[in-house]
Amino acid sequence: MKRLISMLLVLCLTLFLLPATAWAATEIASGTCGENLTWVLDDGGTLTISGTGPMTDYGLREAPWYGYNKDIQNIVIEKGAETIGAAAFYHCFNVTEVVLPSGVTSVGESAFTSCGGLVSITIPDGVRSIGNDAFEYCSSLTEITIPDSVISLGDQAFRECESLTKATLSDSMTSIGEETFADCWNLSAVEIPDSIVTIGQWAFICCYGLTGITIPDGVTTIGFGAFDSCAGLTDITIPASVTSIAHYAFSHCAGLKGIWVDENNVNYSNDTQGVVFNKDQTVLIAVPGGMEGTYEIPDCVHMIEEGAFTGCAGLTGIVIPSSVTTIDNEVFGECTDLRSVQIPDSITEINSLVFYGCTSLTNVSIPDSVASIGEYAFCCCSSLSSVVIPDSVTAISNMAFAVCESLSEVRFAGNVPAISHNAFDNSVLTAYYPENNTTWTSDVMQNYGGTITWTSYIPGAESDFTDVISGEYYYAPVLWAVDNGITNGLSPTTFGVDENCTRAQFVTFLWRAAGCPEPAATVNPFADVEDNQFYSKAVLWAVEKGITTGLAADRFGVNDPCTRAQVVTFLHRYAGNPAPGITDNPFDDAAPGQFYSTAILWAVENGITTGLDAATFGVNNPCSRAQVVTFLYRALNG
Numbered sequence: 336m337k338r339l340i341s342m343l344l345v346l347c348l349t350l351f352l353l354p355a356t357a358w359a360a361t362e363i364a365s366g367t368c369g370e371n372l373t374w375v376l377d378d379g380g381t382l383t384i385s386g387t388g389p390m391t392d393y394g395l396r397e398a399p400w401y402g403y404n405k406d407i408q409n410i411v412i413e414k415g416a417e418t419i420g421a422a423a424f425y426h427c428f429n430v431t432e433v434v435l436p437s438g439v440t441s442v443g444e445s446a447f448t449s450c451g452g453l454v455s456i457t458i459p460d461g462v463r464s465i466g467n468d469a470f471e472y473c474s475s476l477t478e479i480t481i482p483d484s485v486i487s488l489g490d491q492a493f494r495e496c497e498s499l500t501k502a503t504l505s506d507s508m509t510s511i512g513e514e515t516f517a518d519c520w521n522l523s524a525v526e527i528p529d530s531i532v533t534i535g536q537w538a539f540i541c542c543y544g545l546t547g548i549t550i551p552d553g554v555t556t557i558g559f560g561a562f563d564s565c566a567g568l569t570d571i572t573i574p575a576s577v578t579s580i581a582h583y584a585f586s587h588c589a590g591l592k593g594i595w596v597d598e599n600n601v602n603y604s605n606d607t608q609g610v611v612f613n614k615d616q617t618v619l620i621a622v623p624g625g626m627e628g629t630y631e632i633p634d635c636v637h638m639i640e641e642g643a644f645t646g647c648a649g650l651t652g653i654v655i656p657s658s659v660t661t662i663d664n665e666v667f668g669e670c671t672d673l674r675s676v677q678i679p680d681s682i683t684e685i686n687s688l689v690f691y692g693c694t695s696l697t698n699v700s701i702p703d704s705v706a707s708i709g710e711y712a713f714c715c716c717s718s719l720s721s722v723v724i725p726d727s728v729t730a731i732s733n734m735a736f737a738v739c740e741s742l743s744e745v746r747f748a749g750n751v752p753a754i755s756h757n758a759f760d761n762s763v764l765t766a767y768y769p770e771n772n773t774t775w776t777s778d779v780m781q782n783y784g785g786t787i788t789w790t791s792y793i794p795g796a797e798s799d800f801t802d803v804i805s806g807e808y809y810y811a812p813v814l815w816a817v818d819n820g821i822t823n824g825l826s827p828t829t830f831g832v833d834e835n836c837t838r839a840q841f842v843t844f845l846w847r848a849a850g851c852p853e854p855a856a857t858v859n860p861f862a863d864v865e866d867n868q869f870y871s872k873a874v875l876w877a878v879e880k881g882i883t884t885g886l887a888a889d890r891f892g893v894n895d896p897c898t899r900a901q902v903v904t905f906l907h908r909y910a911g912n913p914a915p916g917i918t919d920n921p922f923d924d925a926a927p928g929q930f931y932s933t934a935i936l937w938a939v940e941n942g943i944t945t946g947l948d949a950a951t952f953g954v955n956n957p958c959s960r961a962q963v964v965t966f967l968y969r970a971l972n973g
Contacts, residue, residue, distance in 0.1 A: 861893075
């Protein structure tokens with residue numbers, strides 16, 4: 336036993352006295368990675384680069400240690416290495432920190448791409464270039480400082496570094512490349528140095544955390560989509576030096592309330608709402624977060640450039656003057672509150688994606704000047720219910736009316752156009768074509784990606800409305816109202832005879848019947864009466880003429896149903912408040928001394944209405960569209 340204990344003591348003493356090198360980690364792989372550089376990976380997961388000179392450039396997954404990428408925990412690059420090779424450490428996702436030694440002059444493209452665990456990287460002064468995709472998908476990287484020695488920062492260098500919050504850029508750089516910080520969702524602090532001349536396309540796209548950015552005087556170019564979807568931005572100033580702003584530069588910036596152009600900039604200007612124009616008077620950029628209600632484009636504008644109003648979610652209406660001859664691609668794309676738009680007859684083409692995703696757009700009038708409807712032009716307009724294709728249209732392109740869930744009726748006014756095979760993809764509707772037009776043969780009556788029921792109609796027939804029945808009391812009044820421009824139907828084939836008529840609609844009908852006189856008043860007292868709506872002038876005119884005062888001092892009740900009592904009262908006042916010859920009131924529900932009392936007697940006396948029955952007038956009953964045009968027709972043609 337004593338001998339065994341002695342042997343154990345000797346063994347312990349021997350192990351204790353062994354040199355430290357005997358405890359070193361064991362090499363599991365090694366090789367060369369440059370003419371004078373070697374690499375060693377030990378069993379502790381440390382990859383060490385030793386020697387001098389440049390590192391070899393590799394393709395993705397081609398670095399000699401890539402087969403051990405899951406095992407690499409640490410990267411040690413010893414002084415003497417002059418470059419970091421392309422794709423050198425691609426997908427070394429367990430590495431958390433890297434310090435590059437002094438003497439390194441460049442970081443190759445994709446050098447650290449997909450190093451998802453990398454939290455920090457130290458780039459020494461002396462590095463002159465960082466390649467394309469160098470740190471792309473480094474999703475744990477939180478901050479980056481680019482030393483002033485760096486002249487060139489490659490495209491997509493930090494794309495999808497989603498944890499990156501702060502970036503300090505080199506004062507020697509002259510450009511920020513394409514998608515350099517794209518999809519860095521949490522990037523909140525970045526200062527663009529005064530040396531920058533060009534901000535590349537999509538440079539900061541989807542940097543949601545950016546709340547402020549200063550574009551220094553000296554920048555000449557802001558690239559395509561440079562700040563697209565930077566939802567946290569609130570204000571942008573374009574300096575005098577900028578000569579080029581590409582499309583979509585600030586699209587989908589939902590919080591952006593103003594884009595202001597330096598008064599010394601000779602290439603661009605803005606109006607009081609922040610909408611930017613170029614020197615040729617084309618609309619370039621509308622402010623996504625600042626466009627609310629209806630916007631009237633100045634009549635000096637001849638073109639609305641691509642994506643100008645894209646993502647203006649608060650825009651409800653747009654007035655386009657006849658001076659505009661071109662509405663470019665995706666101009667109103669994803670304007671989700673846009674409900675009304677009048678396309679002028681100066682437009683010959685509805686370009687691609689113009690109204691894509693306008694989910695509140697219920698109807699649109701395509702003028703006879705339009706020859707073609709572009710790809711996705713009305714795609715995903717989920718509230719669009721009907722459309723008339725004028726005989727001028729010769730082509731309807733790919734997905735033009737796709738995914739329009741509410742589209743129930745399409746009327747073709749002339750010859751069959753060239754229709755793309757999926758123009759109506761996922762739409763279920765009835766399509767009407769002119770019966771005696773020989774171009775409409777059975778082989779062209781296809782589904783075009785949707786489900787279409789084809790029905791002929793006779794152009795020029797007395798009534799094209801399926802719900803307007805010959806012989807009914809309203810038949811002649813409806814034809815009269817439509818022929819005289821007093822009202823249209825709810826769709827190409829539906830008048831809406833039984834639909835309630837709103838107060839806004841009725842005063843508009845009456846105003847149109849009067850010849851659309853221009854109101855003298857310009858002050859609108861009603862909070863619910865928006866500017867530039869179909870009823871706006873009619874309401875002002877009706878109040879001015881004493882036809883109505885509204886439901887309250889500040890509320891007209893534009894969407895309230897117009898009652899039978901209100902309709903005859905408006906007509907009576909429009910007629911000049913003539914005194915009726917009869918005094919006996921036959922209606923139990925029409926009390927004497929009310930605002931409508933005299934009007935009802937006058938309406939009965941003049942054959943405008945006889946009431947619902949001998950004893951009931953229906954003073955508070957909503958008036959239908961059929962009843963309204965009938966009363967109007969009788970009052971004006973009695």
